[in-house]
Amino acid sequence: MAERRGWWRSNALALGAVAVLLPAALGGTAWWEWKYVYPDSGRPLWAVVPDDSGTVQLEGAEWGPVRAKTITDTSGLDMPDDATLIGVTVQVNPLGEKGPTCFAPELVEQATGRSWLPVRGKLGLVWDQEEPEACVPTLEGETAEPYQLVLPYVVPADAKGPYWIEIEPDYAESRFLRFSVEP
Amino acid sequence: MLNAISPWAISLVLVVATWGLTQVEKDEDARYEPFVTRAGIGERAETRNLTVTVTDVHAARAVTDGTRWRAEGTWLVVDLDAAATREQAGTALRVTNLRIAGRTYSATERASSLLQVPLVTGVPQHGSVAFELPKEALKGNGTLVFAEVYDYSADGIIEVPLDLEAEVQLDETGWAQ
Numbered sequence: 285m286a287e288r289r290g291w292w293r294s295n296a297l298a299l300g301a302v303a304v305l306l307p308a309a310l311g312g313t314a315w316w317e318w319k320y321v322y323p324d325s326g327r328p329l330w331a332v333v334p335d336d337s338g339t340v341q342l343e344g345a346e347w348g349p350v351r352a353k354t355i356t357d358t359s360g361l362d363m364p365d366d367a368t369l370i371g372v373t374v375q376v377n378p379l380g381e382k383g384p385t386c387f388a389p390e391l392v393e394q395a396t397g398r399s400w401l402p403v404r405g406k407l408g409l410v411w412d413q414e415e416p417e418a419c420v421p422t423l424e425g426e427t428a429e430p431y432q433l434v435l436p437y438v439v440p441a442d443a444k445g446p447y448w449i450e451i452e453p454d455y456a457e458s459r460f461l462r463f464s465v466e467p
Numbered sequence: 468m469l470n471a472i473s474p475w476a477i478s479l480v481l482v483v484a485t486w487g488l489t490q491v492e493k494d495e496d497a498r499y500e501p502f503v504t505r506a507g508i509g510e511r512a513e514t515r516n517l518t519v520t521v522t523d524v525h526a527a528r529a530v531t532d533g534t535r536w537r538a539e540g541t542w543l544v545v546d547l548d549a550a551a552t553r554e555q556a557g558t559a560l561r562v563t564n565l566r567i568a569g570r571t572y573s574a575t576e577r578a579s580s581l582l583q584v585p586l587v588t589g590v591p592q593h594g595s596v597a598f599e600l601p602k603e604a605l606k607g608n609g610t611l612v613f614a615e616v617y618d619y620s621a622d623g624i625i626e627v628p629l630d631l632e633a634e635v636q637l638d639e640t641g642w643a644q
């Protein structure tokens with residue numbers, strides 16, 4: 285017994301190092317892998333939702349309010365049969381000198397998960413800088429100003445609200461904006 | 468006596484069972500095979516995130532996309548409706564192939580066609596894709612293959628069999644639709 289205690293005592297330093305380093309190595313590797321797979325990948329994982337005012341801050345901008353309505357007067361537009369046109373606007377107020385960047389927001393049917401992107405071109409509408417479909421990048425020498433995203437979505441007649449409008453700003457580390465709308 | 472026989476009997480049973488397993492086992496590459504949905508002309512076929520209806524097939528000596536592009540040769544033109552079923556982002560008809568007599572032809576990228584056009588979830592778009600073939604290739608049976616991703620191993624694809632020498636039935640006489 286005395287001999288065994290002697291072994292523990294004579295290896296105390298090494299045992300102490302193992303007790304510290306082993307959990308540190310496991311924890312560090314796990315954290316690194318997790319960070320690589322989740323926030324660094326930019327995959328949309330954590331929804332950021334607006335408060336009662338309908339706005340929310342993320343990536344250097346205040347987003348919202350978001351308005352959505354079904355557009356019944358589609359004259360002049362190249363609209364397919366058995367489909368509904370949903371118009372959505374998203375107010376974007378950059379808080380710093382540079383505005384955020386993002387791809388076009390998605391419209392997601394809450395009941396089924398089906399998703400759509402805006403289809404301005406397919407409706408026969410030409411590009412208009414006053415009606416952007418994706419975040420407006422701030423160019424060199426410019427200062428970001430508030431603007432509105434104008435988003436026409438064509439959904440099949442059987443699609444039903446409520447929907448989510450989901451926006452994934454770049455560099456948001458897997459956080460994305462999610463607004464619930466009922467056109 | 469029983470004690471002497473049973474190890475042999477058990478071994479024999481195991482060997483036979485192993486042989487049986489190898490008989491029902493699938494090919495090593497089976498895990499890469501796509502999930503095929505087959506449909507005829509005029510039938511709607513649906514796979515993971517793509518639905519296609521081939522509405523018509525024409526053989527032609529010259530094709531044009533109605534803009535500036537025109538080409539002569541041996542062509543097969545396929546008219547179709549296509550849509551995404553779940554997700555619009557990134558969805559397009561990327562694979563449009565025609566298999567005839569052991570060869571695979573891809574639809575031409577020279578024409579302005581439905582190839583690579585972004586598809587809308589649940590709202591079909593209509594258009595055509597065109598295949599240019601060697602002079603004598605347009606005969607026998609063929610298969611159209613559609614997929615929304617280039618690498619469709621273990622993913623869903625749509626196949627539409629074609630009989631290129633099928634007899635053509637005249638339309639029934641009646642009121643115009």
